[in-house]
Amino acid sequence: MAKSSTKNTATGPIGTSNTGLIDLYRDMRRIRTFEERVGELFVRGASAGSMLHLSIGEESAAVGVAGLMREGDTFTTHHRGHGIFLARGADPKRMMAEIAGREEGYCHGKGGSMHIADMGLGHLGANAIVGGGIPAVVGAGLASKRDGEGAISVAFFGDGAMQQGILYESMNMAALWDLPVLFVCINNQYGMGTRIEQATKGRHLHERALAFGLAGETVDGRDVRDVQEVAARLIDGARAGQPGFMAVDCYRFFGHARMDKSPYRTEEDETEGRAKDPVSFARDAILDTEEAAESDLKAMDDEIEKEMDATIDFAVQGSEPPLASMFRDVYGPDEPEPEPVRTRIDRILARD
Amino acid sequence: MSEITYRDALKKALFDAMSEDDDVFIIGEEVGRYGGAYGVTKGLYEEFGAARVLDTPISEPAIVGAAVGAAMAGLRPVAELMYVDFIGMTMDQLGNQAAKIRYMFGGQIGVPMVLRTQGGTGRSAGAQHSQSLEAYVMHTPGLRLAMPATVADAYHLLRDAMRQPDPVVFIEHKGLYTMKEDVDFSASVPPWGKAAVRREGDDLVIVTYSRQVHHAMAAAAELAKKGIETTVIDLRTLNPLDMDTVRDHVERVGRVMVVAEEVMTAGVAAELSARIHEECFDFLHEPVIRVAGEDIPISVSVELERNSVPTTEFVREVAERLVADRVHS
Missing domain, CATH: 3.40.50.920 (Rossmann fold)
Known part of the structure; x- marks a missing residue:
């Protein structure tokens, strides 16, 4: 089961083979607009819960790294991983449906925003435990190394996970066994409401990876081309058996989740942080170099708006998962399902 | 019929499975060169090599987490947790990841791994090396749990565990490793899941x-x-x-x-x-x-x-x- 569904990966579009800034801009804009729609879905009361973590401001990390991955590569993400999955070619409609808890979603409404996954695209799962998805890439890396086909496995996580022990256990193993693995820390400066300075004295995050024998770099996330350049170097290394680590500096534009109004930071902080916007930086750069005209970009933005508007319609029109699906997939498909509590009680009370 | 110990029956199960399926590999602390803290994997490193009997650093959470990832990538990991008392170290990877991946992801994939460990009293090993923590596992939907009592079951239940589509926690008893029985391995035992x-x-x-x-x-x-x-x-x-x-x-x-x-x-x-x-x-x-x-x-x-x-x-x-x-x- 597991074997056939992962080794034969990928239908659909995988990432993009970006060469120009316009393509990178489009990919980042799609993420930005998608996540704005996630916010709308919540406001409309159509999302399943409020545990929605937006990566607005962090799009360059997703696009700069994931755009360079290829078919057969695998990855895990964290609770703020919509952008990474989109950058790897996810269908935004099925994503939005999953976020709304609908049957049409990637996980039939059981996973939601924080547990979305798609084996076809090599997405081994988003994770709601900080650092929880990291060691899986060690195992996937072992499998890739054995297969010898040059596939890599990438763990994406936030700066919060930099203080979790599992990261260091995993980096140590990856280095020890020369695994084709990349660790990507998207440093948005906040672990929930705790700013990174309040969480650690050691600010040069990649130096920790160097200490374990990984290749490591930190890059400013403002210019997606810089992110891509560093990612390309580290991904090439990983494919050759030199595991790597990269930290992408960026800024989380909004609160931790939908209910968080960020009372722990000032307006000045936010203004300064949002000035590092990778989407408007790319847009300005395109206009500066006259690679495209304002009207071209406007047309592109409009098209993306339309695409992402449709994701809300798709999600809202989606169906609730059938109640009987509740007991499905706890165990393998040929295994008996757990006995529902009501059935059990009926059985007990029906005795003669 | 031949007289064999519980320990050697476990080893035979691992040996047979590894011989039949190249995707089966062992990962854990001291499982290779040392041969396992209780000697269960002794000789397998020499037989199958370092890539299939993988000695790890002392990192229980990452051992289980790596097994989860390897299982998702199509391999058949048998991870060893030296003592069940260390299970608390691994509970995120076991209880939040391995146990729930199939369900959370809507049935897209399972985690066919075995976590071998041992528990129980009998060696004056103290409060942190003598516990019986099966309830921790049984309380988590998605995890299978096997606890062999006999030499024949040490073999057959471990073989069965390695054939399951879902993660199995396999708890041996440290007091049984040297127990001997005459076992005809071709004789049938109850199927998996039957008492x-x-x-x-x-x-x-x-x-x-x-x-x-x-x-x-x-x-x-x-x-x-x-x-x-x-x-x-x-x-x-x-x-x-x-x-x-x-x-x-x-x-x-x-x-x-x-x-x-x-x-x-x-x-x-x-x-x-x-x-x-x-x-x-x-x-x-x-x-x-x-x-x-x-x-x-x-x-x-x-x-x-x-x-x-x-x-x-x-x-x-x-x-x-x-x-x-x-x-x-």
């Missing part, structure tokens, strides 16, 4: 698993001398749990003890007792009696350790009291 009735009698049912099966059998032999005939049910797996076999015998006999080495409160024995009370209420002549470990940590002192958990004498004594008044039957 074994080790002895049949009409006066009392003892439902048990792992090493306590042997205490129950020894007690039953003594009880027989006094004319008390005991049914001993070895559950073999706690998830799946074979309540059909338990019910059949409890309904026939009407007196039942659950015997377990774990601490009594909120344990496997408590779950079994609750189920038997609910499902067999009209057939019971007496309340279901739990004979389990004291609700205390395990001491290093041989005397304190031995008396912290059910002994043959204690099982026999309770059994005699339970059947003393047989007027109802």
Whole structure:
């Protein structure tokens, strides 16, 4: 089961083979607009819960790294991983449906925003435990190394996970066994409401990876081309058996989740942080170099708006998962399902 | 038929599975060059090499996490956790990841891994190396749980565990590794998920698993001398749990003890007792009696350790009291 569904990966579009800034801009804009729609879905009361973590401001990390991955590569993400999955070619409609808890979603409404996954695209799962998805890439890396086909496995996580022990256990193993693995820390400066300075004295995050024998770099996330350049170097290394680590500096534009109004930071902080916007930086750069005209970009933005508007319609029109699906997939498909509590009680009370 | 130890039966299961399937590999602390803290994997490193018997640093969470990722990527990892007492270190990877991946991801993929470990008392190993923590596992949907009591089951249950589509926690008993039995490995055993009735009698049912099966059998032999005939049910797996076999015998006999080495409160024995009370209420002549470990940590002192958990004498004594008044039957 597991074997056939992962080794034969990928239908659909995988990432993009970006060469120009316009393509990178489009990919980042799609993420930005998608996540704005996630916010709308919540406001409309159509999302399943409020545990929605937006990566607005962090799009360059997703696009700069994931755009360079290829078919057969695998990855895990964290609770703020919509952008990474989109950058790897996810269908935004099925994503939005999953976020709304609908049957049409990637996980039939059981996973939601924080547990979305798609084996076809090599997405081994988003994770709601900080650092929880990291060691899986060690195992996937072992499998890739054995297969010898040059596939890599990438763990994406936030700066919060930099203080979790599992990261260091995993980096140590990856280095020890020369695994084709990349660790990507998207440093948005906040672990929930705790700013990174309040969480650690050691600010040069990649130096920790160097200490374990990984290749490591930190890059400013403002210019997606810089992110891509560093990612390309580290991904090439990983494919050759030199595991790597990269930290992408960026800024989380909004609160931790939908209910968080960020009372722990000032307006000045936010203004300064949002000035590092990778989407408007790319847009300005395109206009500066006259690679495209304002009207071209406007047309592109409009098209993306339309695409992402449709994701809300798709999600809202989606169906609730059938109640009987509740007991499905706890165990393998040929295994008996757990006995529902009501059935059990009926059985007990029906005795003669 | 050949005489073989529980330890060597486990090794044979690993050897046979690794010989048949290149995707099976072992990962854990001291499993390779050292041969396993209890010697179960001795010789496998020499036979299969470092890539398939993977020695790890002391990093229990990442050992389990790496096994999860490898299983998702199509391999068949058998991870070893040296002592079940370390399971707390791994509970995120085991309980939040391995157990829930199939469900959270809508059935896209399973995590076919085995986590071999060992538990229980008997070596004066102290409070952090002697526990019986199966209830932690049984309390988590998505995890299968096997606890072999016999040499034949050490082999067959481990082979079966490696064929499951879902993660299996496989808890050996440290007190059984040197136990020998004559085993015909070609002889059939109950299928995965079915209990074994080790002895049949009409006066009392003892439902048990792992090493306590042997205490129950020894007690039953003594009880027989006094004319008390005991049914001993070895559950073999706690998830799946074979309540059909338990019910059949409890309904026939009407007196039942659950015997377990774990601490009594909120344990496997408590779950079994609750189920038997609910499902067999009209057939019971007496309340279901739990004979389990004291609700205390395990001491290093041989005397304190031995008396912290059910002994043959204690099982026999309770059994005699339970059947003393047989007027109802």
